[in-house]
Amino acid sequence: MELTGAEIVVRCLRDEGVEYVFGYPGGAVLHIYDALFQQEQVKHILVRHEQGATHAADGYARATGRPGVVLVTSGPGATNAVTGIATAYMDSIPLVVLTGQVPTALIGNDAFQEVDNVGITRPCVKHNFLVKDVRDLALTLKKAFYIATTGRPGPVLVDLPKDVTAAKAPYVYPERVRIRSYNPVTRGHPGQIRRAVDLILRARRPVFYTGGGVILSDAAEVLTELVQRLDYPITSTLMGLGGYPATDRRFLGMLGMHGTYEANMAMHHCDVLIAIGARFDDRVTGNVEKFCPHAKIIHVDIDPASISKNVKVDIPIVGDVGRVLRDMLRVLDATDRSPDREALAAWWRQIEEWRAMDCLKYDREAPVIKPQYVLEQLYEVTRGEAFLTSDVGQHQMWAAQFYKFDKPRRWINSGGLGTMGFGLPAAMGVQLAHPDALVCCITGEGSIQMCIQELSTCKQYGLPIKIINLNNRYLGMVRQWQEFFYQGRYAMSYMDALPDFVALARAYGHVGIRVDRPGDVEGALREALGRKDELVFIDFQTDPTENVYPMIPAGAGQNEMILV
Amino acid sequence: MRHIISMLLENEAGALARVAGLFSARGYNIESLTVAPTEDPSLSRLTLVTSGNDEIIEQITKQLNKLIDVVKLVDLTEGSHIEREMMLVKLRAADATARAELKRLVDIFRGRIIDVTDRTYTVEMTGTGDKLDAFIEAVGRRAILEVVRTGVSGIARGEKALRL
Numbered sequence: 127m128e129l130t131g132a133e134i135v136v137r138c139l140r141d142e143g144v145e146y147v148f149g150y151p152g153g154a155v156l157h158i159y160d161a162l163f164q165q166e167q168v169k170h171i172l173v174r175h176e177q178g179a180t181h182a183a184d185g186y187a188r189a190t191g192r193p194g195v196v197l198v199t200s201g202p203g204a205t206n207a208v209t210g211i212a213t214a215y216m217d218s219i220p221l222v223v224l225t226g227q228v229p230t231a232l233i234g235n236d237a238f239q240e241v242d243n244v245g246i247t248r249p250c251v252k253h254n255f256l257v258k259d260v261r262d263l264a265l266t267l268k269k270a271f272y273i274a275t276t277g278r279p280g281p282v283l284v285d286l287p288k289d290v291t292a293a294k295a296p297y298v299y300p301e302r303v304r305i306r307s308y309n310p311v312t313r314g315h316p317g318q319i320r321r322a323v324d325l326i327l328r329a330r331r332p333v334f335y336t337g338g339g340v341i342l343s344d345a346a347e348v349l350t351e352l353v354q355r356l357d358y359p360i361t362s363t364l365m366g367l368g369g370y371p372a373t374d375r376r377f378l379g380m381l382g383m384h385g386t387y388e389a390n391m392a393m394h395h396c397d398v399l400i401a402i403g404a405r406f407d408d409r410v411t412g413n414v415e416k417f418c419p420h421a422k423i424i425h426v427d428i429d430p431a432s433i434s435k436n437v438k439v440d441i442p443i444v445g446d447v448g449r450v451l452r453d454m455l456r457v458l459d460a461t462d463r464s465p466d467r468e469a470l471a472a473w474w475r476q477i478e479e480w481r482a483m484d485c486l487k488y489d490r491e492a493p494v495i496k497p498q499y500v501l502e503q504l505y506e507v508t509r510g511e512a513f514l515t516s517d518v519g520q521h522q523m524w525a526a527q528f529y530k531f532d533k534p535r536r537w538i539n540s541g542g543l544g545t546m547g548f549g550l551p552a553a554m555g556v557q558l559a560h561p562d563a564l565v566c567c568i569t570g571e572g573s574i575q576m577c578i579q580e581l582s583t584c585k586q587y588g589l590p591i592k593i594i595n596l597n598n599r600y601l602g603m604v605r606q607w608q609e610f611f612y613q614g615r616y617a618m619s620y621m622d623a624l625p626d627f628v629a630l631a632r633a634y635g636h637v638g639i640r641v642d643r644p645g646d647v648e649g650a651l652r653e654a655l656g657r658k659d660e661l662v663f664i665d666f667q668t669d670p671t672e673n674v675y676p677m678i679p680a681g682a683g684q685n686e687m688i689l690v
Numbered sequence: 691m692r693h694i695i696s697m698l699l700e701n702e703a704g705a706l707a708r709v710a711g712l713f714s715a716r717g718y719n720i721e722s723l724t725v726a727p728t729e730d731p732s733l734s735r736l737t738l739v740t741s742g743n744d745e746i747i748e749q750i751t752k753q754l755n756k757l758i759d760v761v762k763l764v765d766l767t768e769g770s771h772i773e774r775e776m777m778l779v780k781l782r783a784a785d786a787t788a789r790a791e792l793k794r795l796v797d798i799f800r801g802r803i804i805d806v807t808d809r810t811y812t813v814e815m816t817g818t819g820d821k822l823d824a825f826i827e828a829v830g831r832r833a834i835l836e837v838v839r840t841g842v843s844g845i846a847r848g849e850k851a852l853r854l
């Protein structure tokens with residue numbers, strides 16, 4: 127039987143097991159919307175802006191490990207989606223983005239709502255396709271899902287001219303595809319793994335440095351086993367939080383620009399650095415000239431291009447993080463050697479001294495609400511069990527520092543691109559993926575206004591997200607840099623004329639709570655959590671002058687932190 | 691250092707743009723680039739000349755290999771190889787002495803005069819990039835009306851072949 131291109135799209139999504147499509151209709155995709163309308167398996171979530179669709183699909187993907195799916199129309203629909211596509215690309219999140227396109231005969235004619243979607247997105251997708259013939263459609267979609275979800279994951283865009291969605295072809299969805307030019311390595315090289323384990327066992331001052339790759343590869347369990355067996359210290363990037371239980375004593379907290387003193391000092395002084403699924407990003411390394419000056423470096427990553435890109439490593443291992451770690455455990459099982467316990471004990475004593483600096487301390491007696499306090503309270507009240515999405519700025523760093531993630535896929539934020547506006551729509555994706563879970567969005571009054579319209583989507587689909595707005599009346603992170611590096615010239619970082627967020631939440635049909643005093647923080651959080659079926663927007667009036675510490679200024683070494 | 695990177699590319703719309711885009715997005719330079727179909731209609735052969743230190747070249751080859759459209763890739767400069775570039779040059783050749791002098795130079799460089807008018811010679815020449823540069827140098831800027839170069843292509847010596 128022949129199906130139209132639009133029906134083929136929907137059948138492919140169904141056969142791929144897609145639960146939700148996040149999208150927004152328009153002329154070029156009307157056939158597809160019509161096909162969606164006539165079935166029930168694939169549910170469509172109507173966002174209020176295409177950026178929201180991409181972030182929501184992204185949040186869904188981060189929370190589940192399954193690809194997020196987006197459907198937008200041509201022209202402005204597609205360009206609105208670009209920020210979200212780039213966000214997913216930078217954090218290696220699997221998305222399949224379907225964009226409408228003008229009919230093939232009009233491509234290149236500056237037709238109404240025509241833009242070159244494939245051209246615009248080329249630098250921020252893992253791959254993209256323009257389907258010109260309905261007979262290629264099913265196979266192309268299969269390839270899109272395959273490429274998005276395997277190897278180093280990432281967004282794949284499929285551009286669908288309107289006539290292709292109207293034309294008919296027999297429907298065959300291939301079970302599997304082979305792409306001759308795409309064969310991601312999964313198994314690490316056994317010889318390299320043995321060399322790595324040998325170096326790990328010879329270490330006197332080792333440290334694990336783990337990143338988002340641990341989460342993407344679902345390797346938290348095996349990582350935890352390896353680290354605990356060795357009893358080595360471990361630190362994580364912003365993207366890797368939850369890959370190792372933060373409440374375990376071996377966890378040193380996040381590293382990097384706003385990492386803990388103990389994590390950054392351990393990095394600086396270590397003799398063997400075991401980098402797992404992390405990419406030596408500049409927010410982590412600081413000045414690469416001064417990075418880990420004493421260390422031999424092992425680097426495990428699925429992307430060969432990540433290895434020795436920023437920092438030259440001694441033992442590169444290309445492979446899936448989970449598989450490589452399991453292979454490492456096997457090599458450890460087979461040897462009777464063990465780490466140098468004496469050297470390790472001395473190293474731990476040193477680390478505990480650094481830890482005793484208590485670098486995250488803040489003024490607990492202040493009469494104003496300290497943002498750190500809100501996050502600590504949130505952690506207590508939720509017993510560390512919530513899914514947290516975040517926007518970008520100081521609040522994001524405080525959340526990363528103060529909420530202790532023990533499980534993977536609970537901390538969902540835009541690390542690579544740093545996209546303000548990510549938090550709320552991402553929370554929608556997470557809440558849809560886990561309808562019974564508690565999902566909180568940590569945000570600031572600047573970020574939340576970038577995708578505030580999604581409050582309406584939350585109402586439509588009954589998503590009981592808890593929005594924790596740390597309202598400091600400033601674009602806080604900008605203000606902090608201006609205080610430190612521009613002698614307090616606060617250019618455009620003060621936000622005048624903020625809306626009444628409580629009234630705004632109500633206008634959208636939600637509950638709004640304003641909190642002005644530290645003493646009311648816990649109560650407000652408990653009240654919000656008690657409203658299980660409602661979205662609650664809590665507007666915390668926080669200290670406008672608070673800064674994120676520690677901080678490694680740009681260009682400095684990891685041991686050159688600014689402390690409180 | 692100068693490197694000649696040669697690859698088999700899926701003969702797909704946009705494949706060339708991906709390669710070119712990668713170079714501009716990541717700030718790598720391309721000295722020359724040539725691309726044409728092969729005996730297998732599904733594949734093109736693309737050869738480019740770039741330069742950079744070892745780390746940069748390593749990144750370039752890794753990033754190229756990551757492109758889904760790149761099927762296979764070799765850095766020809768890593769082994770012994772043959773490099774060729776073809777050039778067409780239109781030269782000012784108005785008087786008898788100039789014509790004689792140019793004819794001699796073309797012979798020395800083993801080029802061929804492939805078109806003649808009262809006032810011009812058009813020369814075809816093949817060789818390494820260096821040789822073509824040397825010819826241009828030898829005839830002198832003032833004699834040159836137009837230069838068309840194909841960009842470098844290359845192939846490994848011996849039995850090694852870049853194929854699927």
Ligand SMILES: Cc1ncc(C[n+]2csc(CCOP(=O)(O)OP(=O)(O)O)c2C)c(N)n1
Pocket residue numbers: 517518519520521522544545546547569570571572573574596598600601602603604
């Ligand atoms: C889309 C976008 N625009 C600009 C920036 C630059 N930027 C980074 S943090 C920040 C301030 C964020 O302010 P707010 O959301 O209020 O959070 P705070 O830092 O005060 O916690 C800005 C403007 C960005 N990351 N994303």
